[in-house]
Each structure stands twice: as structure tokens, then as C-alpha cells.
Amino acid sequence: MAITYEAVKAVSAQLYDWSLRKVPDDARSALRDLQGSERNETARKTLTFMLASADAAERNGRFVCSDAGVPVYLMRIGTAARLEGPIKQAFVDGFAELVARIEPPLLDHVTHPLTLERGHSGRNMPLVTYELIDNADYVEIICSPKALGSGRWAALEIFSFPTLEVIERYVLEVVMKAGSQPCPPVVIGVGIGGSFDYAAKMSKQATLRPVGQAHPEAMVAAMEQRLLAAVNKTGFGPMGTGGDATSMAVHVDYSAGHGFTPVAVCFNCWINRRTSARIYNDGRVERID
């Protein structure tokens, strides 16, 4: 047995479909917590509406947001996994088949960045990142569709031997620039160090972590806590119309690097749409989230 082209095609397409119709349980739970501590009445109403919208979408099988974004995947490959067939093509074909059958249909969101033409396919689409997991006999596929609403506010800057103060100030500056726009309360991913590409990847992957799960190192976990408190003093609030709940979690990760230190910051809107599943060598599929 092996992990086949057919399996990856079917699972990747299914994950995308699921991710459009369900607000993950951890995000819902975080919204309920924020509702409990929110002091602004309009903001509380907005949070109530968000939770009701999540329920309605799931109950009726509707999209939570009309902007389905573009398909973005992380595929983590166990080094003991056996792959069979054109796995990269499986993502392309799975998305094409989904576009043809999904109900209600998807809007044309895949955009050529130079001509601005839009459709349902394009160069390097879906966007897939591959990683290795030592010794695992499965592949894990995580789908996290991304759209302009929160996607456009990500930013990266490279510093030279920055202090923590410089790093944290920069995170706040990016948050201030995003302001009311990224459909708060957001999850904020911060990637520090490594190299230009590593920092961006770490910040993105930090947003995939279960909402509010602290970094295993105490120093980083403390930074996450104080950044979350700081962001929630800015006042932008749910949907950016004022309130305490601007962010439900700040997730930080870092890599060792040289003295030049990239700091990357990105946002997930309140829906935090992401789904994941494992496919094992014996063909078994396990949905994780």
C-alpha cells in the first residue's frame, strides 16, 4: 500500500471544501472567551453575530465568507511514508475537480499578479509548501485558504541585532497599520530570525497552531502573552468598529539566524479557516481538524 495520487487529490479538495463551511472549534471557543471579557456593547453584538454566523454556515452547509480565497496547503511528509504517482499534480487536479462540482460555486479569485486577470487556475496554484516529519508513516495535509481581507496586511522587515523592544514595537506597528481592516479578532503569526523566507514561513505556520496554544519555550510564551495584551489595548475591536477584542491569539516562533533578523507578521481573520487530515501508508484517512 502507498499514499496515492488519487488519495491526495481527493483529500486536498475535500479539505478546501470543509474549510469554507466551518469555523474551527478552537476559534469558536476563543470568540466565546472574548465575548465574556468584551466591554464594548457593539463589539459584543458583533461577536454574537460571528458565532451565530459560524453556526448557520455549519448547520446549512454554507460558506462562512463569500471570499473563498485561494487554496493554500502545507504538506508534511513522513519520512516513512510511501508516495505513489504525481503528488504535486494531485493538488492541481483536485482543485480543478472541486471548482467544477462545488455548490455553491466559487467566485473567480485566482489572480494573475501582472495582468490582474482572474479565474480558477494559475501558475503555482494551489500554493503548496512541503516539509518532512522524521519517521512518520503518513502525510499530513493542512489547508488554509487565504484571501485579501487579512492577507494583504502581512509585513516583513529585516533588522540588525534587534532588541526585544525593537521586535515587539515592529509587531505593534504592523498591527496599527492593519488597524480595522483584517476582520478582527485576528490570530497574529510572528516569525523571527532565520532568513527572509524562513521568517515568512514561520509566521504563516504560527497561525496554523491551535488558537492560543503557547510556544513550548517560556521566554517565547511570555512574549506571546504580552504582545496579545498589547494588541488588545489598541481598541480596534471586532470588525474594526471599536472594542477590546482585536486579537484572539499571538503565536510567535523563531529560528536561529545571523545578526540580521527578519521579523514577519501575518494575520488570520476571525474565521481562522484551516482544516487538516492525515493519509497513512495503508490508505486510511484521518481528519484532524
Place this chain on the structure above:
Amino acid sequence: MPLDAAQARALRVGDTVRISGDIVVSAGLPTYQRIADHLRDGHALPINLRDGVLFHLGSYSRETQGGDLEVLYINPTTSTRFNALMPGIIRGLGLHAVGGKGGLDAECVKAMQDAGCVYLSFPGGGSALLSEALRGVREVAWPELLTHYRLVKLRVEGLGPATVAIDAHGNSIYAELQAGSQQRMAQILDDLQRDREQQGRIDQR
């Protein structure tokens, strides 16, 4: 809907509203450019928007087997994308309500004051509930555009809740929040410094 200037001016920042009647929507930058071009050239628009409402809402419309159009879902899109075009459109058409999510800039706020126009913030990610207000498609213009770019006149009942985030008197929640957060920034950074010191993790590098 319809809404006149006096009714729009009676609304205040922070009010929550629901909308019933006919609204016109489009989520396409090329669409707003085309509207601006029509106004500049003195051409009539295919849907009458004079004294009307125009929202930055995306919609999926398609033809039914009977030849009618149905709208499957709607949702707000980021309004600031249209900042450069909206002052001319708001003044040129005398709009009394615009909206979407994320707000509009200071030039738009001035245009809204002149026209007696409010900005309504719709909850993003509210597609499932917002779409329940749909009662039908009245008109579709520019069918050659992508479905969410078309200019679509919809009949809605109880669409919302939407928050009046910019009123017709020059008040903008977005401008206030941005200014307020800038003011608090020094204090927020001081708090961060205090937290770092308390945790005994002052940078040693």
C-alpha cells in the same frame, strides 16, 4: 431603502441598522472605475444610482433554468480598495449610503458629508446570515464582467446588522480608532517594557 439625505443625516456613528428594500452592490475595482468613467463622460449608468445606495458587497449570481437570475450568497469586501474612486462616485451620484468592511478614508468622509451619506460596516464572514436577507435580483448590469464584479440590484429584507461606522457629519469610527490607538501607543509600549522587566528577561544582546 430608499434613503434620502435627511434620513442619512439622522443616523449617527455607532447606530446599528438593518436594511430592507433595493440595494446595488459590486465588489469589482474595474466596476467602480467604469462607474467613475461614465460619470466623467456624462454617460448614463445601466442601473439608476442617482440618490441611491451602493455597497462593496460581493455576490454570486447565476441564471436559473427558467432564465431568471438568482443570487446564492453575498458578503462584504474591503472598502479601502476603492478609496481613490469613491469621493467622485459619492458626489457624482449623490449617494446616501455606501458600505462594506474596513471603512473609507478622509477624502471619502468629506464627500459623504457633502452628499448626506453614511458608511455601513457589514460583518465579514457573515455570508451565511447576511444571505438570508436576499429576496431576489432586480437587475444585473455589465454581465460580461466576473459575477462578483457585476453591478447587481438586489431586493433585501432585514439585511444586517450593519453598524454606522461613518456618518454624514464627518465622524468616522475608523479615524477615531486610528487616532486613539496612536495616542495610546506610547503607553502600550511602556507597558510592554514593564512586562519584559517584570519577567526578568531584559534583552542581554
